[in-house]
Amino acid sequence: MLNNFIFIVLPYAALALIIFVTPYRYFSNRLTWSAYSTQFLERKTLFWGANPWHYGIIPVLAAHLLGVIFPGPMKAFLGNEFNLLVFESIGLALGLFAVFGCLILTLRRVNTPLLKRVTFASDWVLLYLLLAQSLTGVYVATFMRWGSQWYLHTAVPYLWSLLTFNPQIEYVTDFPLVFKLHAAGAFVIVALLPFTKLVHMLYLPFDFLKDPPILYRWRTK
């Protein structure tokens, strides 16, 4: 029952929401299609949070995707012990870097009163979810060795079975709870993506390079 919910209901609900709500948000309210900058309110801690977070999580997510898109070549590559060790060590370092960044970003919001006013419920939910997601990821990588290898033989065929609308959850139902939490967390994050500032992930900000500088003015006398 719980397995069906985590591995069938959640991913398809997330897929439906991202397919139908995202275009609605794009066409109905383009102005909120960004990560609502707070850099002008606080910039020092932001630097130590946003940089490690993005430089850590983007390659880790790219590695997740690489496994899904090229399972064959990845199996061959990680079949070599040296490659596996290097790949996993770099992955773990990047995962820890992301956890560090996300922790700093969360503490920044908690400890800066000015920021609390512009932090909405959806921001808190997202921050805590991303933190939990990175922590469960690092836990799996550390205590369920060698994840990058078994992922290709279990989670990847399961994800493909979802994409071909023939869910085969037997690939993943015997995993420990922490893996299930990690998968469920991913689907919840994807489901929330079109409703939160995380939607900025879908927009590569190359146009910013052409934009004129933005002038901020205080509204006080």
Ligand code: HEM
């Ligand atoms: C929002 C989506 C996701 C995020 C942000 C995320 C984040 C992470 C992070 C930060 C790590 C630690 C990387 C490391 O230390 O090596 C990790 C590892 C892992 N994740 Fe995810 N993940 C996501 C989705 C998923 C999904 C959908 C699955 C499979 C169903 C999955 C399976 C794994 C596995 C097996 C590992 C361990 C890899 C290893 O041992 O090297 N993740 N994830």
